[in-house]
Amino acid sequence: MRLCVCVKEVPSSLVSLRLDPDSRRLVRGKGRLNAPDVHALEEALRLRDEAGDGEVVLVSMAPEHAVDALRHGLAMGADRASLIADPALAGSDLVVTARVLAAALERERPDLILFGWESSDSGGAMLWAAVGERLGLPVLSRVWELRTDDGTVWGRRQMEYGFDVVQAALPCAVAISGAINAPRHPSLKGLVASKRTEVDRLSVADLGLAPSDVGETGARTRVLGLRRPPEREHGTMIEDDEHAAEQLIEHLIERGVL
Amino acid sequence: MTDSDFPALASPFSIRDVELRNRLVFQPHFTALAHIDGMPSEDLEAYHVERARGGAGLIVDGSMAVMEEGKMSRRFLAIYDPRAVEPYQAMTTRVHELGAKIFGQLTHGGHTSLEHPPNVMWAPTQMPEPSSNFTTKAMDESDIRRTVAGFRQSGANLIAAGFDGVEVKIAHDGLLRSFASPFFNRRTDRYGGSFENRMRLPLECLSAIRETIGEDRPLGVRLCLHEYTPFGYDLDYGLRMAESLEGSGLVDYFNCDAGSFSSFWMEIPPAAIPQGHFRPLNQALKQASDLPVVAFGRLKQPDLAEHMIATGEADLIGMARQLIADPETPNKLLSGRAEEIRACIGCNDACLHQVVQEKGVRCVQNPAAGRERFLGERLLVPTAEPRNVVIVGGGPSGMKVAEIAARRGHHVTLLEREDVLGGQARLAARQPLHEEFAEVTAYLEGALERLGVDVWLNVEGDAEQLLELDADVLVVATGSQPNLPAERSPEHDPDAGAIARERGLQAVTPIPGLELDHVLSADEVLRGTHSPSGRVVVVDGNGHWEAAGTAEFLADAGCEVEVLTHRPMVGHDLEATNFALFVQRAGEKGISFSAFTEVRAVEPDGVRAVQTLTGAERFISAEAVVPVYPRRSRDDIYFDLFDKLDGREGVRLERLGDAAAPRLVQSVLSEAHVFAAEI
Numbered sequence: 001m002r003l004c005v006c007v008k009e010v011p012s013s014l015v016s017l018r019l020d021p022d023s024r025r026l027v028r029g030k031g032r033l034n035a036p037d038v039h040a041l042e043e044a045l046r047l048r049d050e051a052g053d054g055e056v057v058l059v060s061m062a063p064e065h066a067v068d069a070l071r072h073g074l075a076m077g078a079d080r081a082s083l084i085a086d087p088a089l090a091g092s093d094l095v096v097t098a099r100v101l102a103a104a105l106e107r108e109r110p111d112l113i114l115f116g117w118e119s120s121d122s123g124g125a126m127l128w129a130a131v132g133e134r135l136g137l138p139v140l141s142r143v144w145e146l147r148t149d150d151g152t153v154w155g156r157r158q159m160e161y162g163f164d165v166v167q168a169a170l171p172c173a174v175a176i177s178g179a180i181n182a183p184r185h186p187s188l189k190g191l192v193a194s195k196r197t198e199v200d201r202l203s204v205a206d207l208g209l210a211p212s213d214v215g216e217t218g219a220r221t222r223v224l225g226l227r228r229p230p231e232r233e234h235g236t237m238i239e240d241d242e243h244a245a246e247q248l249i250e251h252l253i254e255r256g257v258l
Numbered sequence: 259m260t261d262s263d264f265p266a267l268a269s270p271f272s273i274r275d276v277e278l279r280n281r282l283v284f285q286p287h288f289t290a291l292a293h294i295d296g297m298p299s300e301d302l303e304a305y306h307v308e309r310a311r312g313g314a315g316l317i318v319d320g321s322m323a324v325m326e327e328g329k330m331s332r333r334f335l336a337i338y339d340p341r342a343v344e345p346y347q348a349m350t351t352r353v354h355e356l357g358a359k360i361f362g363q364l365t366h367g368g369h370t371s372l373e374h375p376p377n378v379m380w381a382p383t384q385m386p387e388p389s390s391n392f393t394t395k396a397m398d399e400s401d402i403r404r405t406v407a408g409f410r411q412s413g414a415n416l417i418a419a420g421f422d423g424v425e426v427k428i429a430h431d432g433l434l435r436s437f438a439s440p441f442f443n444r445r446t447d448r449y450g451g452s453f454e455n456r457m458r459l460p461l462e463c464l465s466a467i468r469e470t471i472g473e474d475r476p477l478g479v480r481l482c483l484h485e486y487t488p489f490g491y492d493l494d495y496g497l498r499m500a501e502s503l504e505g506s507g508l509v510d511y512f513n514c515d516a517g518s519f520s521s522f523w524m525e526i527p528p529a530a531i532p533q534g535h536f537r538p539l540n541q542a543l544k545q546a547s548d549l550p551v552v553a554f555g556r557l558k559q560p561d562l563a564e565h566m567i568a569t570g571e572a573d574l575i576g577m578a579r580q581l582i583a584d585p586e587t588p589n590k591l592l593s594g595r596a597e598e599i600r601a602c603i604g605c606n607d608a609c610l611h612q613v614v615q616e617k618g619v620r621c622v623q624n625p626a627a628g629r630e631r632f633l634g635e636r637l638l639v640p641t642a643e644p645r646n647v648v649i650v651g652g653g654p655s656g657m658k659v660a661e662i663a664a665r666r667g668h669h670v671t672l673l674e675r676e677d678v679l680g681g682q683a684r685l686a687a688r689q690p691l692h693e694e695f696a697e698v699t700a701y702l703e704g705a706l707e708r709l710g711v712d713v714w715l716n717v718e719g720d721a722e723q724l725l726e727l728d729a730d731v732l733v734v735a736t737g738s739q740p741n742l743p744a745e746r747s748p749e750h751d752p753d754a755g756a757i758a759r760e761r762g763l764q765a766v767t768p769i770p771g772l773e774l775d776h777v778l779s780a781d782e783v784l785r786g787t788h789s790p791s792g793r794v795v796v797v798d799g800n801g802h803w804e805a806a807g808t809a810e811f812l813a814d815a816g817c818e819v820e821v822l823t824h825r826p827m828v829g830h831d832l833e834a835t836n837f838a839l840f841v842q843r844a845g846e847k848g849i850s851f852s853a854f855t856e857v858r859a860v861e862p863d864g865v866r867a868v869q870t871l872t873g874a875e876r877f878i879s880a881e882a883v884v885p886v887y888p889r890r891s892r893d894d895i896y897f898d899l900f901d902k903l904d905g906r907e908g909v910r911l912e913r914l915g916d917a918a919a920p921r922l923v924q925s926v927l928s929e930a931h932v933f934a935a936e937i
Binding site: 011012014015016018029030031065068071072075185186187188189191192195234237 | 568569594597673677703704707708709710712714715716717718719723724726727728
């Protein structure tokens with residue numbers, strides 16, 4: 001069985017996100033694997049290891065510097081990684097990203113495609129649906145328990161008031177809930193092996209896409225402007241001259257809070 | 259994040275005709291960077307130029323003596339001497355070129371000195387400053403006239419040297435406060451007896467300076483608003499002094515201050531004093547005065563500083579230690595990079611502790627402080643040949659090497675066996691009132707993220723695996739461990755160092771019984787893997803926070819704690835402000851100290867100790883014993899790598915930080931910076 005895991009390089013939680021006022025894009029430096037994607041990878045590794053055979057392939061659309069983040073996935077135990085790094089991709093939106101990943105996944109012909117539920121930087125939580133739609137595959141979302149068996153995939157899906165038990169035929173796309181597992185840590189041995197594994201580089205042309213299909217020209221959404229939320233006014237300070245509580249109550253009554 | 263995150267701090271401000279580009283002031287302080295004769299040095303120039311480059315609006319150079327007898331240290335600046343003018347001109351020119359303004363702060367050391375033993379100390383009335391063993395000289399009218407003349411001449415020299423304004427110190431040390439103080443000034447002549455008479459000398463000095471510098475130059479006062487002693491004056495009196503000074507029409511601004519030599523922990527308060535502790539003093543003066551007010555006192559949080567300006571608590575924000583720790587603080591703050599600021603941790607270990615020994619100012623967080631000419635961050639040269647740098651160990655040493663090497667363009671991989679970075683710094687921050695110590699690793703963690711250092715947590719491996727990473731530079735920064743026997747039960751921290759011990763390169767503390775189960779390391783206590791209760795004996799064998807702070811940690815957890823030390827005092831090597839507050843807290847927490855006491859053996863229900871002065875032995879019962887002796891390196895992996903490399907060319911192997919020799923973090927970070935700046 002071939003399992004593809006779509007992973008994203010995201011800025012670390014220790015770094016504040018910044019928007020470039022000119023390009024209106026998120027400023028991205030080198031980052032880490034998106035944490036929900038690591039849960040998806042762990043699930044793929046578990047399925048492969050339990051089956052006793054198969055292959056786990058990481059697929060990512062990102063700038064070249066994402067190669068180090070992919071190595072972390074390889075060190076955890078993924079067999080291969082494909083990085084679609086092409087300057088033409090700058091400015092891509094969800095629609096383009098889904099188009100590009102779908103094209104890359106078509107080359108792999110996986111039995112199961114796993115996604116993290118959402119990315120920690122943009123938090124869209126829609127990519128898996130868009131990719132599944134493009135590939136014409138069934139999509140199971142928010143899965144927190146997963147099994148495969150004889151050409152089908154079975155999952156428990158966390159819902160607002162309980163659980164859905166869902167089943168679909170393979171191939172299928174699955175968005176994994178963060179609560180599904182505790183991802184393994186890469187070992188030094190895995191790190192050494194990851195340094196020896198070549199990460200496949202794919203360009204837009206390799207995927208059979210035209211430059212106009214991707215980047216800002218291919219995008220179906222535009223960022224028209226950036227604006228800061230309005231400044232909050234400074235609150236009213238009540239100095240305690242032994243009547244602070246009464247003043248506070250008056251203040252709240254005046255504003256209809258009490 | 260944009261400029262507008264701190265609009266109040268970013269706004270310009272004028273004092274008389276001097277326009278400051280923003281509200282951030284580098285507060286005056288003793289740097290001990292002057293030459294031994296008090297002449298300004300290249301180091302001092304580089305120190306202030308670095309802060310001007312970093313974006314400070316105003317720099318106030320401090321510790322400038324108005325006469326030979328007014329020097330509290332040989333390294334106080336001899337601004338009274340016209341020979342100081344020329345070297346200072348170079349400094350003020352460079353500061354101005356970088357957009358900052360610079361004032362000079364004049365003082366007379368008076369009844370306070372940093373010299374051991376002190377030279378003659380001048381005072382209004384002969385008596386020792388209560389914290390000193392030495393009696394002062396009561397000044398006569400001739401001394402007073404010479405003092406006023408010294409202020410006048412020094413003010414003239416400052417202007418000739420290109421300073422934009424003059425500040426006079428009536429603050430936590432020095433002569434002028436002692437004249438204003440009812441406790442120190444018992445005179446019955448026209449310089450004492452009444453409030454007006456006590457203020458006479460300060461006002462005469464200000465008047466003399468005003469005469470010489472003219473009406474356009476700013477003249478300010480650093481004013482101690484509260485002495486924080488049982489015998490000294492309080493805020494009400496401080497405000498009365500301010501009213502008198504303002505009413506004279508001689509003063510253009512106030513720079514707030516507090517404390518005295520008898521309450522020196524309030525002069526330059528360490529981390530145990532909460533940030534913003536002195537805001538009520540700043541606010542009170544601001545409300546009472548129409549003059550601009552510079553706020554002081556452990557102000558480092560950008561949000562708090564912004565709030566204080568925006569709400570009118572103060573007009574300017576004074577920072578000394580924060581700008582020592584990160585000269586780029588203003589630039590970072592005002593250009594949307596506040597998260598990159600390297601915060602002062604309030605330790606006082608390298609700034610205050612150094613300068614009171616007449617050693618040039620240093621900083622735990624900033625290895626370049628006081629050494630800007632050699633280690634300034636702008637001197638970090640991008641490497642022409644990026645190398646593959648692999649660092650084993652994610653404590654302060656490994657992280658600092660990673661930061662500096664990555665900044666220079668090397669490819670850096672950092673391996674850490676635990677699931678978090680920080681090493682011992684993380685444990686140190688768990689000691690009571692040491693939370694800010696975590697800023698050491700918080701800064702480095704953020705830097706590594708921004709620089710894209712490849713960090714691997716939870717990885718541990720052998721030398722062969724490490725060599726397979728094809729490193730050009732292999733740094734072993736695996737830290738140290740408490741010096742307890744290797745043969746402890748498996749429930750305790752595992753040992754590393756067997757290879758060194760086998761080769762006679764590492765010795766273990768030779769005290770019987772340290773292998774017993776109720777012997778806990780400070781690391782185990784602070785990490786929380788072992789939580790003793792009841793009576794606990796802590797052995798302070800290193801004199802620093804490792805024992806003192808762990809004793810406090812245990813007392814806070816409800817233990818009855820006795821600390822033994824072979825030295826005259828527990829926490830013997832703590833910096834003075836920290837020590838003073840530590841012993842106050844220890845008293846409140848019921849921690850008992852036994853000095854001149856050495857442990858002979860640990861026994862199952864206590865320790866057998868000897869009083870080193872008398873030789874008398876005693877048994878101290880305890881349910882747990884926490885011995886803190888100088889640590890030993892975790893260096894097995896280094897010796898393994900050393901043997902396997904066997905002189906192989908092309909790989910540089912280095913042992914850094916505690917893995918080389920356990921010591922304080924200041925030394926470790928400095929070593930790491932210097933190493934990584936050169937690879």
